[in-house]
Structure formats: structure tokens, C-alpha cells
Amino acid sequence: MLDTIIIGAGPAGLYAATLAGMHKLNACLIESAFEYGGTLNLYKQKMVYDMPGYSKISAGELIQNLYNQYSEYQESVPLYLNTKAISIDYVDDHYVLETTRGIFKTKTILLANGGGTFEPRLLEVPNADSMSNIYYNVKNISDFKDQELIVLGGGDSAVDWSLTLAEVAKKVTLIHRRNDFRAHEYSVEKMKSIGSILTPYIPVGFLGYDRVEYLTIKHVENESIMDVKCDALFVFYGSSPAKHNLSEWGFELDKGLIKVSSNMETTRKGIFAVGNSVIYHGKKKMISTGLGEAATAISTIGALLFPEKTQGYKH
Template sequence: MFTAFYAGMRQLDTLVVESLPELGGQVATLYPEKIIRDVAGFAGIKGGQLVTALHKQMAAFPDFAPTVATNEEVTAIEQTDSYFTLTTSQGTRRTRNVVVAIGGGAFAPRKLAIDYDPKLEGKRIFYFVKNTANFKDKTVAIAGGGDSAIDWALTLEQIAKKVYLIHRRQQFRGLESSVARLEQSQVQLVTPYLIDQVSVDPTFKLGLKQVRGDHHIDLAVDALLVNYGFTADSRVLRKWHLPLEHRALKVDQNMETGVAGIYGIGDCVTYPGKVKLIAAGFGEAPTAINHIALKLYPERRQSLHSTQLER
């Protein structure tokens, strides 16, 4: 997000391609509630607030605000004439330069480990909440025991008719304050149970099996929201035929890989002294973008300092 902002500030047309429905990488997906203490300028900022601030920053130069394509995974990068063609889950994209910032790889939600009709996804079974209004006045089961499951249970409790929270353990692994709120809420806890069946005939129903016990429950609900965390697939890097070291992209002092025009920043790269921190990624972004800008527009000899914005 910071790279895209920076590219916009250098008046480059920029497209961000993200495999998840939302931008923000590990910060947004894995720890939006954690207070981050090692980002310059903030004594402490919640992950979610940092991502909100990055969204605002990306929009700072409206004429060069990046185009954002979410739910789109890049699967291949090929050089065609002076352009690169990215093959994605949605089609192809052409670009003069690529900045690879894929962290540990494309995130995907950890899915229910039982057979079910995939057509139920987005209708009855959800891995993301795109619009809370879809759950208004519905009976909703949420599966999971971490912060995300608890947060959604507490959020949906406000608008749903009834919320069940199904977890395989008695204890929840969330922030103490969230767990305390959960215990005082109207959310009905179903523990220690696992979902072992999903059926639709005649109505949508979950079969729940007691963990270390023989008890079974059938739970009729309108929707199931699964919050089992995320997996990251780093194997994609190996298919892109770029120089790797220790499974990370090897980059030079300009953050350029062995292929001219393909750059790498953030957790997916390596160079002597690399640290996998947000602050390091923030620093690597201007290095890559300024190098790209200089190559594309050698005549644009402008100051590297940020431009004064009109109020």
C-alpha cells in the first residue's frame, strides 16, 4: 500500500493486485487488533488503524491514486517485448515494471475439513464478511476460537437474530477483554464441538460432534461463518523463475531482482542484513519506486522530497 502511494506521488500509473478481498496483508488479516510499537512516528498503533491510515495515504494524490484489484491472485509473470504479462486468477495484466510484495505468499482462509457442496460458499458458508447487512436478523453460527471469531460474534450479535460460536476447546484464544465481553454477551457458546457435517436437505443444518465425547447436536442456522485462520502459499515464487535464496527473492541495492524491471520488497525478499519488519518494507518501497521512475523518465529530475499538497 505504501509502495502504491509512493508510486502515485512519483506520478506513475499503478495497479495493486491482491489475492484477498481487502488490502493490508498480514497486518490486516492476522493482527488488526495488535498494537504495533515499531513503526516510525507511532508510539503505538493498532494494526487496523495503520491499514486505515495507509488507505488514506494511497488516496492522497487523486490523479495518480492506484487502481486496486482485490480477489485477484497473480499466478505467473512473463516477459513479452518491453512489457510483463501477469497471469492472474481474473485474466491478464500488462505492465512495464512489477514490484513483488507478496510476503509469505497468497493468503487463503483455512477451510472446513469436511465435504460440502462448494456452491454453498457465499450463500450459506462464508469465510469473509463483506457486508454485515447480509446477516441481519439471521441465525448465524461462527466457527473458530481466536480473536477474529470472537470479534465477529460480538459484531454480528448486534444485528443477527441469534449467534452461536462453535469452538473445539472450552477456552477461547482471544484478547482477555474480548473474551470477557463474549462471556457477558448473548452469543451462545457451543464448546467443545467440531462441525462434522453440513446438510441442506430440507434446510441448512450443521452436524456438531463433541470433542472427546459422543454427543451430537444438529444446529439449524441460516449461515455459517468460518474463522479458522489463514494459510499462506509461498510456492508461487518458485514458479516465477526469479533468482531465489532461502526461498526468498534475491534483490540488489535497488530492490531489483535478477530480471530487469521486476523488483521485490517486504517479507518476500532477501539481501544481506534483511529484516522482516514493516519498517523495513516501508524503506524498501521508495528505493524500488525511485529506481523505476528514474528508468522510465530519466528527464524528470525532481526532488525526492514529498510534494506540497494543496489544502
């Protein structure tokens, strides 16, 4: 009988597994994909600028650092890749988790799966799917050295990628449909100083046969048209979650996300959730937020299962 099972080996899941090892919990970590790291694997070369302790760090390096930290405890908290959770049932006084690897019995469960698998939101412009130089992720930034690039989007991913690509590109133009950005203000200001930002514009067409040579954009307010030259076009509109069976698992949801209390417990007693799959008042979707939530959840699980280990202060 396990003390807890952590579902999802992204940043929050890896850190939760590290903490489970530190708390000496009998636990395991399962991941439906063939590799750990979660959605960070989609942009390993993108720089992350809001991670505590780093002025900047690539997503790939961050994944590896979190895994290296966890690996010290891997013997006591094993990682099972290519293992998908199918159903969760409560039997007697414990949970039975059915997976593609088999059945696990556990006292508690910690969901750190980011809400399931995600797919990038596609550019909805005619013929976008036939253009060979439209990208939704970046595998190697050196491929775009000395090129003129366009990045679409207004969140952290779009701005951070703009800054990262600007280190090798001839020119980077960031285009957003609003004047206000969801990304960190500091990053937006930095992008303004090293690149070009056009707002509020939306893409409406292309010039080019099978490659985008110019992106045609329209001003949202005055509807003026402009053509912007590019060698490659990057679309970072965020991700859409694939269908998931969270509702079938009996959680109370809000906007498709799992409602949790301040100790990260869901509406199913003994099941906790952290990261981008959860919602609560003031929730901010950041990697660092998910890591803090993982610490809260594992500490709560430890105190719940082993209250005698929780030492109080003597007055």
C-alpha cells in the same frame, strides 16, 4: 525507467504507493484484480479491532481511507487495475517486468501481493456444498438481523466477524476445535461476554434438507455429540493460496513464503516484499505489520536509489 513498481493494491500496497509518492519516487502500482483492497474486499463489513488510531473500523472503510490517502499521489504513482505480473527478468542494471498490460522497466520492485490470490478454506462436512445457508464471507450484516448464527473458526477473522454479527443477530455462537484461540485475547474475552463460545468441538454433520437447521458438533476430547440450532452458518477457517509462480521468480522460500531480511529485501537484490507473502523470524500476519513493512521497504528503496537525499546528523 521507473524507480520502483509496487505489485498488489491491498492495504500494504496502497500505503507503499502513498509513501512512494511522498518520497517522490517515479513509481506505479499494479493490481491483478479489477478493484483495489486485496482480500479485505471479501469482508468489507467486518470490523477490524487492531488498527492503530481506531477502536474499530470496517474493512471497507479502511480500504477507502487508505485509497483516499494514496489518491493525492495517484498522478505521479498511477494505479493499473486488471494487470497481472507474469515474469521478472534482470537485464543489464534493471528489471524487466512482463505483465498483461505490457512490459515495465524498473530499478527496483516491491511485492505487496499477499502471496497471490486466495480462496476460503471450505467446510469438510458431507453435503456442506449443498446447504444454502453456509457462508464464507458476509456482504451485508443486516441480512442476518435477529437470527441465531454459528461462526466456525479460531482466528482473528472468525472472532471479529462474531463480534460484528453480534451487533445485529439474536444470538451468535462461536465454535472452535481448540480451547486456545489464535485471535487477540481481548476480542475473545469480549465475545464471551456478549455471545456463546463452545470449545473444543468440531462440526460433523447437519440436520436439515437444503439448509442447516442444526449443526451437529463433536467434543474433541470426550466425543460427546451436540446439536446447535442456527439460521446461518459462517465458516472462517482462513484462506488457501492459489498456485503462484513465486518459486519460478527465483525467490528463496520458506513454507511457501518469501524470505526477507530486516529491510524487507528478498534474496534477489533490488526486489523487496511485504505483507502476508513474506516470512522472517517473529513475523506476525497483521494489517498494521504489513503497513510498517511497507514503510521500511520504501525508505530502503529511496535510500538505495538516492543516497544523496539521506541526510545524516552532524556532530
